[in-house]
Amino acid sequence: MEQRTQIDRIAEPWGTRTPYGAGEPWPVRVDQHLAAGVAEDDVERWVQAASLLHSNGDAMDVAVRAGRIVGVRGRAVDRVNHGRLGPKDLFGWQANGSPDRLTRPLIRRDGRLVETDWETAMAAVAGRARELIEERGPSSIGFHTTGQLFLEEYYTLAVLARGGIGTPHLDGNTRLCTATAAAALKESFGCDGQPGSYADVDHADVICLYGHNVAETQSVLWTRMLDRLDGPQPPAIVCVDPRRTPVAERAAVHLAPRPGTNVMLMNGLLHELIAHDRVDRAYLDAHTVGFDELARTVAACPPERVAEVCDVPVDDLRRAARIIGDAERLVSTVLQGFYQSHQATAAAVQVNNVHLLRGMLGRPGCGVLQMNGQPTAQNTRECGANGDLPGFRNWANDAHVEELARLWNVETSRIPHHSAPTHAMQIMRYVEDGSIRFLHVSGTNPAVSMPELARMRALLGQDRLFLVVQDLFLTETATLADVVLPAATWAEKTGTFTNADRTVHLSEQAVDPPGEARPDLEILLDLARRLDLRDRDGAPLLGWTSPEEAFEAWKECSRGRQCDYTGLTYERLRGGSGIPWPCTDERPEGTERLYVDGDFRSRADDCEGYGRDLVTGAPVEPTEYRALNPDGRAVLKACEHLPSHEPTTTEHPYDLITGRTLYQFHTRTKTARAPQLQAAAPEVWVEASADDARAEGWAEGDLLRVATPRGSVLARLRVGGIRPGALFVPFHYGYWDTTGDAPDGDGGRAANELTLTGWDPASKQPLFKAGAARADRVAASDGLAAPAPTTTASRPAGDPGARPVAATRGGPPALCDERIVAGDER
Amino acid sequence: MLRNRHAEQIGLALERVHAAECALIRALDDLRHRHPNDHEVFHVARDVAAWSRRHVPLVAEAAGAWGRDLDPEGPAEDSSVRDRLAERAAQLVGRRHAASVLLLDDLRAAHLCAAGASLDWEVLAQAAQALRDDALLALVQECHPQTLRQLRWTNAQVKETSAQIVVAGAGS
Numbered sequence: 001m002e003q004r005t006q007i008d009r010i011a012e013p014w015g016t017r018t019p020y021g022a023g024e025p026w027p028v029r030v031d032q033h034l035a036a037g038v039a040e041d042d043v044e045r046w047v048q049a050a051s052l053l054h055s056n057g058d059a060m061d062v063a064v065r066a067g068r069i070v071g072v073r074g075r076a077v078d079r080v081n082h083g084r085l086g087p088k089d090l091f092g093w094q095a096n097g098s099p100d101r102l103t104r105p106l107i108r109r110d111g112r113l114v115e116t117d118w119e120t121a122m123a124a125v126a127g128r129a130r131e132l133i134e135e136r137g138p139s140s141i142g143f144h145t146t147g148q149l150f151l152e153e154y155y156t157l158a159v160l161a162r163g164g165i166g167t168p169h170l171d172g173n174t175r176l177c178t179a180t181a182a183a184a185l186k187e188s189f190g191c192d193g194q195p196g197s198y199a200d201v202d203h204a205d206v207i208c209l210y211g212h213n214v215a216e217t218q219s220v221l222w223t224r225m226l227d228r229l230d231g232p233q234p235p236a237i238v239c240v241d242p243r244r245t246p247v248a249e250r251a252a253v254h255l256a257p258r259p260g261t262n263v264m265l266m267n268g269l270l271h272e273l274i275a276h277d278r279v280d281r282a283y284l285d286a287h288t289v290g291f292d293e294l295a296r297t298v299a300a301c302p303p304e305r306v307a308e309v310c311d312v313p314v315d316d317l318r319r320a321a322r323i324i325g326d327a328e329r330l331v332s333t334v335l336q337g338f339y340q341s342h343q344a345t346a347a348a349v350q351v352n353n354v355h356l357l358r359g360m361l362g363r364p365g366c367g368v369l370q371m372n373g374q375p376t377a378q379n380t381r382e383c384g385a386n387g388d389l390p391g392f393r394n395w396a397n398d399a400h401v402e403e404l405a406r407l408w409n410v411e412t413s414r415i416p417h418h419s420a421p422t423h424a425m426q427i428m429r430y431v432e433d434g435s436i437r438f439l440h441v442s443g444t445n446p447a448v449s450m451p452e453l454a455r456m457r458a459l460l461g462q463d464r465l466f467l468v469v470q471d472l473f474l475t476e477t478a479t480l481a482d483v484v485l486p487a488a489t490w491a492e493k494t495g496t497f498t499n500a501d502r503t504v505h506l507s508e509q510a511v512d513p514p515g516e517a518r519p520d521l522e523i524l525l526d527l528a529r530r531l532d533l534r535d536r537d538g539a540p541l542l543g544w545t546s547p548e549e550a551f552e553a554w555k556e557c558s559r560g561r562q563c564d565y566t567g568l569t570y571e572r573l574r575g576g577s578g579i580p581w582p583c584t585d586e587r588p589e590g591t592e593r594l595y596v597d598g599d600f601r602s603r604a605d606d607c608e609g610y611g612r613d614l615v616t617g618a619p620v621e622p623t624e625y626r627a628l629n630p631d632g633r634a635v636l637k638a639c640e641h642l643p644s645h646e647p648t649t650t651e652h653p654y655d656l657i658t659g660r661t662l663y664q665f666h667t668r669t670k671t672a673r674a675p676q677l678q679a680a681a682p683e684v685w686v687e688a689s690a691d692d693a694r695a696e697g698w699a700e701g702d703l704l705r706v707a708t709p710r711g712s713v714l715a716r717l718r719v720g721g722i723r724p725g726a727l728f729v730p731f732h733y734g735y736w737d738t739t740g741d742a743p744d745g746d747g748g749r750a751a752n753e754l755t756l757t758g759w760d761p762a763s764k765q766p767l768f769k770a771g772a773a774r775a776d777r778v779a780a781s782d783g784l785a786a787p788a789p790t791t792t793a794s795r796p797a798g799d800p801g802a803r804p805v806a807a808t809r810g811g812p813p814a815l816c817d818e819r820i821v822a823g824d825e826r
Numbered sequence: 827m828l829r830n831r832h833a834e835q836i837g838l839a840l841e842r843v844h845a846a847e848c849a850l851i852r853a854l855d856d857l858r859h860r861h862p863n864d865h866e867v868f869h870v871a872r873d874v875a876a877w878s879r880r881h882v883p884l885v886a887e888a889a890g891a892w893g894r895d896l897d898p899e900g901p902a903e904d905s906s907v908r909d910r911l912a913e914r915a916a917q918l919v920g921r922r923h924a925a926s927v928l929l930l931d932d933l934r935a936a937h938l939c940a941a942g943a944s945l946d947w948e949v950l951a952q953a954a955q956a957l958r959d960d961a962l963l964a965l966v967q968e969c970h971p972q973t974l975r976q977l978r979w980t981n982a983q984v985k986e987t988s989a990q991i992v993v994a995g996a997g998s
Contacts, residue, residue, distance in 0.1 A: 139994035419986045429864065433926050435994040613975055616870055618982035642876075645869045757865045764866075 001822040009033070010680050010810025013087050013662055013791055014215070014223045016818055019231035023203055023364075026224055028821040030083035033090040034063060034071035036813065043070065047510035048574065050497065052148060052490040053088035053665040055178075055372035056218040057499020059578055060085055062093065062491050062510040069093050069491055069511055076821070078577045080198060080503050083819075086219035088665055090816050091677050093491070095670035096511075101472055102486035103515020113474075113484060118516065121483050122523075125440075126530035128466045128482075132438050133165065133531075138416075142169035142427045142436040145385050146443030147177060147374025150495025150507070152550035153520045154376075154383035155557065156542060157442075158390050160524060163408040164533035164541045168416035169436060171387050172380040173444040175424035176766055177373030180339035182381050182388070183763035184348035184370050186609040187637050188356070190602025190629075192381055192392050193562045195355075195594045196331065196367020197580065198501045201225055201235075203365030206327035208238040210351055211262070211337015212371060215246035216662035216792050218500070222246070236327075238320050240265065241337055242657065243687070243728060244721025245793040253320040256723040257310035259655040259769055260342040260644035266350030267641065268306030269321050271298040273357055278325030283359030287598030289629050290636035294353060297638035309641065311723075329365025330358060336373065336659065341769045345762035346614040346639035353636050362596035369500065374666075376497040382563040383554065387421040387764065391561040392608040395420055396622060399605065407557055409535035420619065423764035424450075425757070432459040440468045442520060443487070447476040447741060448667040448734035451755035451766050452710050457742055470523060473669050476734050479741040487520050488513035494547045495521070496573065502580040502591075504565070506573035521547060562594070562601050562608075595634075603632030614639040617761025644770060645758055648725070652708060652772035654692075655726045658751040659769070662792050664732040672737060676814045683787040684749050686715040686775065687728040690797040693719045700796065700803045701781025708773045711753035712746075718786035719797050727773055728794075729754070747778075832957060837894035839950045844885045844896045846943035847878045850976065851901045853936040854878070861929050867983060871936075872903075874979060877972040878943075879903065888965050926991045930984065937980035944973045 007015060009031075018027040034040070046061035049072075059078035063071040072093055076083040105121035106113040132140045143161050145154065154172075161170040182192045189195065201207065201224050215222040228235055229250055239251035240262075248254040257265045273279060274295055284291055303321075307314035324330065332354060338347045352368055360366035372378055384390035393400035395417045405412040422430070428450065430436040439460075450456045460467060460480045469481040478484045492513040498504045513519070525542060533541040544550045548570050558565045558581075567583035567590070579590040601607060610625035612618060614637060620628075629635055648655060663680040664671045671677040686706055693699065702717045706729060713729060722728050729751040735741055738749060756771045785805040788794035796805045854875035861867050882900035889896045947970040954962035 137993060139990055418989055422990075425865070430990055430994070432863065433995070435926070435990055613978065615873060616975055616979035616982070617866065618975070618978040642873055645872075758869050759866065761866060761870055 003820045005818045006815045008810045008814045009816045010814040017230045021232035028076045028083045030819040031085040032073040032817040038070045049507040050505035051089045052375050053092045055500045064510050081220045084220045091674040095673035098673040101514045106484035108482045138165045138167040140437045141167045142439045144441045145172045147174040147377035148443045151379040152495045152547045154385035155554040156524045158384040160528050166414045169422045171424040174377040174380040178377040179765040180344040180763040181370035183345045187349050188352035190607035191562050196369050197592045200331045200367040204235045204329045204331040206330050207235045208332040210240045210334045212333045212335035213245040242723045243793045255312045261310040262347035263343045264309045264641040267298045267301035271301045272321030280359030288634045294636045294638040330360045333369040335371040342644045344760035372500040378498040387423045391557045438466045442470040445475040445477045445667040452757045453752045476741040486517040488517045493519035503578040505578040612762045646772050648772040652774045654773050656771045656773035657769035658731040668732045676810050684715045684733040685786040685788040687718045687720040687722045689724040690799050691724040701784045703779040704775045706775045708754045714747035716786040718788040833892050837892045840889040843946045846946045847881050850939040851878045853939040857932045874976045881969045940977040
């Protein structure tokens with residue numbers, strides 16, 4: 001039995017409910033959107049892919065007609081989404097066909113970027129790199145990549161940089177979104193790798209979301225939670241978020257702590273679990289170390305003190321602890337509210353500690369999901385294109401480095417491992433001090449996404465820096481480049497990627513890239529050829545030419561590690577569902593949950609990292625680690641609350657947090673070129689609470705100048721559901737569709753004009769939610785409301801007497817098909 | 827009384843710890859003010875200086891019990907006009923490689939201060955055990971681990987940055 005409907009997916013981002021009960025299969029609902037005037041019968045081919053505009057990994061098929069993409073449809077058979085797609089998936093594909101795609105390489109001549117051919121562009125890039133390697137050595141070369149390429153491309157980049165050039169300076173923009181997830185998993189479990197599965201939502205009786213506005217960041221996962229909430233035996237939701245998000249509205253308890261106090265809040269929850277003996281002693285004794293120190297640390301955090309520091313009602317705190325303590329099947333998820341805030345890793349680790357204390361890992365409904373922000377961030381991490389070595393290998397373990405050297409047939413000394421690979425923020429510091437002179441940026445836009453943009457523009461714009469940007473569009477960063485390389489994107493090239501619950505999908509080429517644009521893999525292989533990178537026997541270091549060959553090479557690198565891909569092939573990934581790693585010949589169907597029976601990968605000779613001091617970031621020495629954790633158990637790591645680095649003052653009285661909205665992605669390079677998405681959230685805004693608006697005499701739609709010592713932003717005010725004392729500004733809005741690459745005159749548009757340069761010492765993730773700001777009214781609203789969506793966390797507070805705000809609607813262009821399948825007829 | 831006989835020596839040991847912690851605070855403050863462009867150093871130096879700032883009054887209080895009068899206030903945290911000027915100047919020259927070479931010098935100075943403080947705590951710990959003085963031992967157990975973390979941090983910072991500063995920065 002089937003039910004077909006059409007629905008405005010801008011107005012109703014999560015679509016129609018298909019309620020289900022605990023332990024039942026999540027019903028299938030197939031979402032589809034085709035270009036205006038295209039009927040299903042007009043589609044010539046459906047080509048398999050998965051979502052590129054968030055980390056959920058929703059499987060889809062791309063509709064092709066006459067060599068162009070004409071729509072998308074969710075894949076009913078897939079374990080992740082059971083046919084559903086989010087608004088960014090349904091509409092975002094239109095950006096591929098945007099008329100302002102880069103179609104030819106650009107090179108700077110007499111101060112201007114002009115079109116050139118590939119030979120000229122690549123000769124300039126490789127020539128400058130070789131010159132610098134000879135003159136100043138490999139550490140004058142840096143690479144800053146993304147969380148949006150494919151696995152095959154990251155692995156190629158990692159071999160090129162780490163085994164070929166021999167530079168430690170390779171990191172992704174994943175540093176900005178997911179570094180703390182990796183760091184927290186390594187601290188607690190010895191190795192990266194998501195313990196849980198999205199399927200745990202089907203079984204949970206309690207779901208805790210820590211700084212994770214899942215309704216906007218992973219809308220299909222929220223759809224799954226909503227369907228549980230509307231079904232029999234719904235789970236209780238505990239939400240920790242300074243904003244009244246859609247999650248908060250469905251929560252049994254919503255805690256909105258003062259920004260910068262997450263560790264205190266977590267220590268308070270842990271205090272209550274221990275004080276009321278909601279602790280699985282047998283599990284602790286058998287599978288963990290570190291309980292005594294954790295108990296000592298949280299003993300100093302009784303609820304009254306925590307309530308005061310965090311400014312949350314003490315009864316709510318106790319109630320949240322009781323719900324968690326009484327849970328039988330507990331799922332916890334964590335994202336930017338923790339990862340981009342003060343004491344990021346320390347706070348995320350305490351969520352792991354809740355699960356270790358309660359022995360709730362590795363069983364249906366018992367899982368931690370330390371989330372990712374980007375679609376392929378997991379691959380950046382596992383391939384070593386971030387600040388780790390490929391295959392979750394430990395830079396401080398010589399045996400691991402030797403394994404890589406054997407695999408690549410290079411001298412061990414060629415792979416830099418004298419210290420941790422350089423993180424992105426430090427790479428930028430080395431650009432600033434002039435010791436990195438060549439920077440290759442692929443698929444990311446640091447001139448908008450990094451903190452403190454005035455500094456970022458100054459350091460990227462230096463004459464002594466040779467900047468190469470590989471991207472789809474002329475981004476703010478590309479305008480500063482010496483060479484711009486036009487890249488192919490999703491659906492124009494083939495490769496694999498892995499979502500936040502370890503599910504690997506194949507994404508196939510559906511259409512040709514525009515003009516002369518090339519897949520990133522081809523560009524990187526061309527660079528390796530021109531640099532003449534060879535192994536110990538004089539053979540080319542990168543012995544592959546196609547994505548599938550790169551995948552096969554990666555499988556060898558992953559063999560025996562936690563992220564083992566050896567049981568996967570392109571053929572196995574075609575047609576059916578995505579498959580979660582580890583996937584081996586012994587486990588051909590992959591692995592739903594890690595750490596079943598408390599079996600961790602934290603032995604000193606196996607683990608990916610020995611951990612760091614959560615306050616100073618100093619790495620734990622191998623001998624120390626062996627002494628602390630001789631049997632390879634999980635580590636309960638404690639940390640005390642520290643005051644923020646930029647507390648509010650009378651001059652800057654507001655805590656500033658930046659963030660995202662459901663309808664946009666990153667710096668809007670793709671989503672702003674999808675008309676339905678752009679119309680839903682067209683311009684930057686600032687959110688303040690109704691209390692603060694009253695006290696300041698502000699009203700909805702007033703134009704405010706938000707300022708910090710770093711810069712200022714002009715934005716219209718949304719009086720919304722954020723906690724008093726805090727301001728929220730979305731970070732997506734830059735200058736490519738206004739003034740080019742920088743603010744024109746007075747007041748910017750990009751939230752990162754305001755943010756401070758600072759990062760978590762353990763994960764090195766920049767702290768975008770940790771500054772103090774002031775706000776002043778520049779002009780009254782003049783009847784205009786803030787250009788903020790009303791469907792999400794930015795919805796108006798709804799104060800009586802407030803100016804009415806038109807509801808966010810997509811209208812006819814946003815109508816999508818839904819096909820609900822009764823029973824499980826996949 | 828054993829206690830009276832040893833008051834002079836214990837008082838002296840506490841005074842040395844006190845002086846070492848104050849010197850460490852100054853070294854960490856210098857590090858912070860001179861390297862505002864090295865943001866991790868800038869922020870973490872203050873976080874770990876706060877540990878020493880908490881140690882100083884505890885040491886002074888303990889010293890009082892042994893008849894020694896020590897200042898419970900360590901060097902003030904509030905950055906003076908001089909410090910702010912230094913910060914601004916450091917921000918402006920931070921684009922030059924020479925500033926990074928100075929960073930190694932200042933990390934080295936802070937590391938040596940932390941090493942000195944750690945040894946002075948060690949001496950006090952040994953004496954406290956010999957005297958079976960629980961209060962003194964509790965003080966050491968509360969403070970010394972943080973000194974060791976300061977020591978590891980300065981060492982780790984040197985390890986992390988020296989290759990780039992010495993090798994890639996040559997000739998800048």
